[in-house]
Structure formats: C-alpha cells, structure tokens
Amino acid sequence: xxxxxxxxRLPDRLSxxxxxxxxxxxxxxxxxxxxxxxLYLLVKEREEAGATLQFVTDDQRExxxxx
Numbered sequence: 001x002x003x004x005x006x007x008x009r010l011p012d013r014l015s016x017x018x019x020x021x022x023x024x025x026x027x028x029x030x031x032x033x034x035x036x037x038x039l040y041l042l043v044k045e046r047e048e049a050g051a052t053l054q055f056v057t058d059d060q061r062e063x064x065x066x067x
Contacts, residue, residue, distance in 0.1 A: 018033070
C-alpha cells in the first residue's frame with residue numbers, strides 16, 4: 001500500500017485534545033486523524049445520498065443536518 005505524507009497545522013487547543021484522545025484510546029495521533037477523516041468522508045457521502053446524521057439519546061433525537 002502506498003501512502004502520502006501530509007503535514008497538518010492545528011491550533012494548540014485542538015492539538016492538545018487530539019493528543020489527549022490518542023493517549024486515552026491507546027492510539028497514535030495519526031490513527032485518530034485517519035479515523036476522523038474516514039468518518040467525515042462517510043458522513044459526507046451519506047449526506048450526498050440524502051441521509052442525515054442523528055445523535056440519539058435515551059429520550060430524544062438531535063439531528064445534525066450538515067458538518
């Protein structure tokens with residue numbers, strides 16, 4: 001599998017949150033970024049097909065129309 005290198009500049013606050021999430025999940029920051037990008041692409045693909053993303057709680061729904 002060939003790969004491409006990408007440099008990403010993040011604000012300190014977002015970088016700190018990425019680092020904390022990676023540590024908590026036992027992943028690298030690269031792994032978290034890859035997963036986030038894959039999820040974003042899936043959501044956009046489904047939105048283009050007419051779907052919406054919903055976060056469901058025990059007693060109510062909150063719909064995210066677009067990201």
